[in-house]
Amino acid sequence: MKKYLLIFAAIGSIAITSCKNETKNEDPEVVSPEDGDIMESDVNPPEIACYRYVSEKDTVLLQMEKMNDDVAGTLSYNYFEKDKNDGTFEGIMVGDTLKADYTFESEGSVSVRELIFIKKENKLVEGYGELEQVAGKIKFKKKTKFNFNYLMPLEEVNCD
Template sequence: MKNHLLIFTAIATIIASSCKNENKREEFEVIAPEEADIMQSDVNSPEIGCYRYVSKKDTVLLQMEKMNDEVAGTLSYNYFEKDKNDGVFEGKMVGDTLFADYTFGSEGSVSVREVMFVKKENKFVEGFGEVEEVDGKMKFKKKTKYTFNDSMPLKEIDCDEN
């Protein structure tokens, strides 16, 4: 009888502890995050920006995507009584300055020139300096002094305004 009581107590203890473990599992149930949450947190999205200068007769439009310090986009110059330039650019942000190669069509030919813009608050201001032709591209000379056209700032706009 003593053995039966001992066996019964052991079985009751095992059953009771397994019931407690089942309850603990339910209390600590882990809910997996939704797939959209994983995609947003694990993948860097590019920063997208649009900037425009408009006067009575002139328009400059810059649209860009920035991923880390790499930048790419489109750039369009439409000056009164001059040929319109439309093209694409690829480059880098170095601090607050964008340096890029701008490939554009004008007067029926394709050209490449280096462009430079400095970001000031929510505007980009184009910089100019001495250039030279290197491998078919117009590039800024080393150690050139830049001048900035503050009279034509490209102001940030909503990209849907284009």
């Protein structure tokens, strides 16, 4: 009887061991995006736009990248017989209005000032208002009273 018990135990342990050893596939299954197992991304690529104003002696160049409502870019003012301003801006687009902080260098010093542009068709028109300096930054004194310079609109151009 002990003999049969030993044989039965040996057969049982071999059976249990073989059940636990699953067959392993040497090549893992590769899932491609077409299989639908990957969720679609909610992130859209940024919108890139360039604007320019050019007269006989003045040039303003603006390049911006818009991601949802966030906007960032570069801005350069080159007015005749005035110091050139080159810098970057970061802000938001609220409807047709761009509100941003412009960090620029002029005459060797770095400054920050608020900007406001309104978009009309394929043009950006800069707004001006009464300014004040607060904590080292030039800000609009009244956030609702602006004069827009329609004589110098920045027209949308191809980005180079």
